[in-house]
Amino acid sequence: MTASPALSVLDLVPVRTGQTSADAVAASLALAQAADRLGYERYWFAEHHNMPAVASTTPPVLIAATVARTERIRVGSGGVMLPNHAPLVVAEQFAALEAIAPGRIDLGIGRAPGSDPVITQLLRISGPTADVDRFPDHVSDIMSLLSPDGATLRLTSGREYAITATPAASDVPTVWLLGSSDYSAKLAAELGLPYVFAYHFSGDGLERALELYRSEYRPSEAHPEPRTMLPVNASVAPTVEEANDRALPHLRSMARLRSNRPMRPLETIEEALAAPRDSIGEELIAGMRRRWIIGDAAGAAAEVRALAARAGVDEVMISPIAGAHDGEPADAAPGRVQTLALLAGELG
Numbered sequence: 001m002t003a004s005p006a007l008s009v010l011d012l013v014p015v016r017t018g019q020t021s022a023d024a025v026a027a028s029l030a031l032a033q034a035a036d037r038l039g040y041e042r043y044w045f046a047e048h049h050n051m052p053a054v055a056s057t058t059p060p061v062l063i064a065a066t067v068a069r070t071e072r073i074r075v076g077s078g079g080v081m082l083p084n085h086a087p088l089v090v091a092e093q094f095a096a097l098e099a100i101a102p103g104r105i106d107l108g109i110g111r112a113p114g115s116d117p118v119i120t121q122l123l124r125i126s127g128p129t130a131d132v133d134r135f136p137d138h139v140s141d142i143m144s145l146l147s148p149d150g151a152t153l154r155l156t157s158g159r160e161y162a163i164t165a166t167p168a169a170s171d172v173p174t175v176w177l178l179g180s181s182d183y184s185a186k187l188a189a190e191l192g193l194p195y196v197f198a199y200h201f202s203g204d205g206l207e208r209a210l211e212l213y214r215s216e217y218r219p220s221e222a223h224p225e226p227r228t229m230l231p232v233n234a235s236v237a238p239t240v241e242e243a244n245d246r247a248l249p250h251l252r253s254m255a256r257l258r259s260n261r262p263m264r265p266l267e268t269i270e271e272a273l274a275a276p277r278d279s280i281g282e283e284l285i286a287g288m289r290r291r292w293i294i295g296d297a298a299g300a301a302a303e304v305r306a307l308a309a310r311a312g313v314d315e316v317m318i319s320p321i322a323g324a325h326d327g328e329p330a331d332a333a334p335g336r337v338q339t340l341a342l343l344a345g346e347l348g
Contacts, residue, residue: 004301004347005308006315008042009035009340010078010200010231013055013062016249016266016323019330024055025062026331029069031320034337036070038344041315042106043070044078050118053253053266060093067101076106078196078231078317079178083111087138091145091165094173098146102171108196109142110178111135136187139177143191146172174222176229185209192220194227197311200319203291206230210311231317232307234293236300236339246335247294248272249323255284270326292321301346318343 011031015024032043043066045059056062059077066075080090090107098105111132144151150164177188180198182205188195195213197206210228217226235247249267252275256263259280267275293303308316322335 004305005313006041007039007304007343007347008044008229008315008317009040010044010046010317010319011056012046012048012319014250014266014321014333015053015055017268017271019265021055023330025065027333027336028055028062029065030331031333031336031340032066032073032075033069035340036073038340039348040073040318040340040344042074042076042317044076044106044108044317046078047081047084047110052263060097063097063105064100067097067104072104074104074106074174075101076173076176077108079108079110079176081112082109082135082138082142083132087141088145088163088165091142095146095165095169098169098171098173099166105173106176107142107146107173108176108178109139110198111184136191139175139187139191143175146175148172180209181205182209182212185213186216189213189216189226190218192218192223194223194229196229196231196317198231199291199311200231200233200317206311210313228311228313229315229317230307230311230313231319232291232293232304233288233319233321234300234304234339234343235320235322235335236293236295236297236342237322237335238296238342240295240299243294243296243300243322245269245273246322246324247289247292250321251285251288251292252281254288255281258284266323268326269323272323297342297346301343304343304347 011028013024013028035043045056045062047059048054049057059080063075094107145165148169150162153161153163155161176194176196177184178196180202185195197209199206214226235243237243237246249272252272253266293300304316320336320339322339324335328334
C-alpha cells in the first residue's frame with residue numbers, strides 16, 4: 001500500500017442559508033477542535049473578502065481564536081494576500097501570534113487579491129504596499145522583520161533605522177509561499193521556502209510548477225530541502241451517495257463563481273438537490289468533480305494517497321466542503337467534521 005501523506009485542513013469558514021457569521025465561525029472553531037483531536041498537522045484559514053458564502057476575511061483574528069481553543073495543531077493562514085496589507089503589519093500580527101502560541105504558527109503568503117476589483121481597491125488604498133510587482137521584496141521584508149535580529153531601513157538622510165516585528169522574538173512562524181503558477185513556484189524555490197500549489201482552486205499546471213520548484217530550489221537555513229503541500233476539496237461520508245449530496249452545494253456555488261453569476265450563501269443540501277439544472281453549471285460541476293475527492297472513507301483515502309504519490313507532495317491539505325442538511329444545527333458542520341474523521345480513520 002502507498003504510504004499515507006501528512007494531513008492538514010484548509011478552512012474558508014463557509015456561510016450557508018440560515019447561518020449568521022457568528023454561527024459560521026462557531027462551526028469552524030468546533031471543526032478546528034475536531035482536527036486537533038484527530039491528529040491533523042495544521043489548520044489554515046483563507047483570506048477572502050465581500051463574499052456571501054465566506055466568512056474567512058481576517059486570518060490573524062481567526063488564528064488567535066483557534067490557538068486558544070486547541071492544544072497541539074499548528075494554525076495559520078492559507079494565506080494572507082500580501083498585496084492587500086503592509087508587510088510590517090503582517091509581520092507584527094504573526095509575531096504576536098507566535099508569542100501567543102510558540103511553535104504552532106504558520107504564515108502562508110499569496111499574491112492574489114482574494115476579492116473583486118472594487119474591494120481590492122479599498123484594501124489597497126495604502127499605496128505602494130499594494131504594488132504586486134514588489135511582492136518578492138515584501139515577502140523578504142516580512143521574513144527579515146520576523147527574525148529576532150529584525151531589519152534595518154536606510155533613511156533618505158543616510159541614517160540606518162532598526163525595525164523588529166516584536167521586541168524579543170524567541171522563535172518565528174513558519175513561512176509558506178502559496179500559488180498556482182510558475183511565478184510562485186520559482187519564487188518559493190529562490191527564497192528557499194515551502195510551497196503550496198492551489199490545487200483546490202485550479203489543477204492546471206501542477207506538474208510543471210512542482211518540477212520548477214524542485215529543480216530550482218535553493219536550500220535555506222530553515223528549509224534545507226524542498227517541501228510541498230497540496231490542498232484539495234473533499235466530501236467524505238459513509239456512502240458515496242451521501243458524499244455526493246453533501247458536495248453539491250459547494251459545487252454549485254463554485255459553478256456560479258466561475259460563470260460570473262451573483263454569489264449567495266451556500267445552499268443547504270435540500271436546496272441544492274431541488275434547484276433546477278442548467279447546461280453551463282452542469283459542465284462546470286462535471287469538470288470540478290474530476291479533481292475533487294468525493295466518496296466513502298476507503299475510496300476517498302485511496303484517492304488522497306494516489307494524488308499525493310502522483311504529485312510527490314509531503315502533505316495534503318483537506319478543504320472539507322461537505323454541506324449541511326436543513327435540520328442540522330446552524331452553529332455546527334456535521335458533514336465537515338465527518339469528512340475529517342473518516343479520512344483520519346483511514347489515513348491516520
